[in-house]
Amino acid sequence: MDITHMDAQPCMKSQTILYARVSTTDQTIAHQEKQARAAGFAIDEVVADDGVSGLNTRLADRPQGRRLFDLLRLGDVLVVRWVDRLGRNYADVCDTVREFMKRGVVIRTVINDMTFDGATTDPMQQAVRDTLIAFMAASAQAQAEATKEAQRAGIDHARGREDAYRGRKPSFTREQLQEVLDMLAQEAGPSAISVATGLSRQTVHRIRADQVAAQSMLARWDAAS
Secondary structure, three states, rough: OOOOOOOOOOOOOEEEEEEEEEEOOOOOHHHHHHHHHHHHOOOOOEEEEEEOOOOOOOHHHHHHHHHHHHHOOOOOOEEOOOHOOOOOHHHHHHHHHHHOOOOOOOEEOOOOEEEOOOOOOHHHHHHHHHHHHHHHHHHHHHHHHHHHHHHHHHHHHHHHOOOOOOOOOOOOOHHHHHHHHHHOOOOOOOOHHHHHOOEEEEEHHHHOOOHHHHHHHHHHHHHOO
């Protein structure tokens, strides 16, 4: 009896999965997928959570976030626009990235094409990698908390007042603002940000000069609409 193939195991092809998360109507899953493909990622599957807060809801507690823990395996690549798509809670993001790296999953970001994996065994390289992850996670939470504060200020300003002064309508959407903030956090220049977002250099300079004011401007219009 021929038994040469009896113990053969099927070859599991690694996959590249894009995880997208949107929490407002100004953001779209399609835009995040378009950005990833434009950056050269060959996406096999898109897993997305729509209308879910990254600050208050852990990745493992989101409907599609839970799927990632079932889908991802050794050799797979997880693509996210930026780590804030995984979440905006410092502890949750750090724990999530560490868990995926333990599984042999490679995490890559669309912005700045950063790569995180568990391949290195050098303590110094591990320390640098973990410090960078922690910094990015902390920045994501800080931005989220600043946004919530600006939204509260806008709501307080407009609540109960039909004549509340909103100022000039913002020339940018919430998604564009978030992309500007993401790129500023990575020290991208105004010209590169302008090209990536479609905003004028002048608008980018205004946002960079006062990020809280930009957040508050959007919040005032959201609250009064």
